[in-house]
Amino acid sequence: MPDPPPAEKEPSHLGRAVAAVAIFGLVGALLWRGQDRLPGSIAASPANPASCSSSEHDELPREYKTSRAVSGYELCKALNQPDLALFLGTPGEKPTTASGSNTLVDKDPAPEAEVDFDTCTVQLSAGFKVSVAEWVALLSLGKQDSVKTFTVLGRPAVFSSSRAMRMNLDPVNGSSADGNGPPVRTLYVARDKGDRGGMYHIAVWSKSGALPTDRALVRIAEKVLPALSGR
Incomplete structure (x- = not known):
């Protein structure tokens, strides 16, 4: 069941906006190391799907325990579905790696999971404070086009587009990052x-840069989120 609304005084709108930028800005700041993700054929994929690398019994940070936040391992197990590649439009492709992490952003749980294929990467993450309505307001401030809400599983939802940060690894002159990733x-x-x-x-x-359709992302959400409904 969803957590009940907090009893304490709600933080200011500005405070929640800052929290939104801190937590959900992670998606737009994904680091892409092109040399580590060279494209390959489906035939070169491992014979068996990758399993989630984070142990179910890993010690969670205290903030996860007190808030009953979903863990990165749980996100990974929910995302790493046998038919995930089918939803992505690459049936038969096997994931090369699958992992989950229990990160903290400004002392708030910010778990995430990734499933990597030869052709693309899928990430499932969670935040526990900012609402979709507040996020839409921030997207509108950023002047993103076509910020339109709809419903998925009866819940408010919205799409957003960005570019990943590309990490340029240079052992001589030092590493740098730019916003020219995929x-x-x-x-x-x-x-x-x-x-x-x-x-x-x-x-x-x-x-x-070839992304699946928006409908594919909705189908993934419809598949994986019910497994997290108790969280």
Whole structure:
């Protein structure tokens, strides 16, 4: 069941906006190391799908325990579906790696999971404060085109486009990052139908820049989010 609204005084709109930028800006700041993600054929993929590398019994940060936040391992297990490649339009492709992490952003849980294929990467992450409505307001301030809400599983949702940060590794002159990485398409879905705070976000990007359809991201959400409904 969704967490009940907090009893304490709600933070200011500005404070929540800052929290939104801190938490969900991670998606737009994904680091892309092109030399580590060279395209390959489906036939070169491993015979068996990758399993989630984070142990179910890893010690969670205290903030995860007190808030009952979903863990990166749980996100990874939900995302690493046998038919994930089918939804992405590459049936038969096997994931090369699958992992989850229990990160903190400004002392707030910000778990995430990634499933990598030869052709693309899918990320599932979660935030537990900012609502879809507040995120839409921030996207509008950023003058993104076509910021339109709809529903997924009866919950408010919205799409957003950005570009991943590309990491340029130079052992001589030092590493740097720029915003010329591949395009990223992200679907944000509220944790509950009332949009009382918190979102799941599903992001997809590929080296070639060829992204799946928006419908594919919706189908992924419809598949993986019910597995997290108790969280």
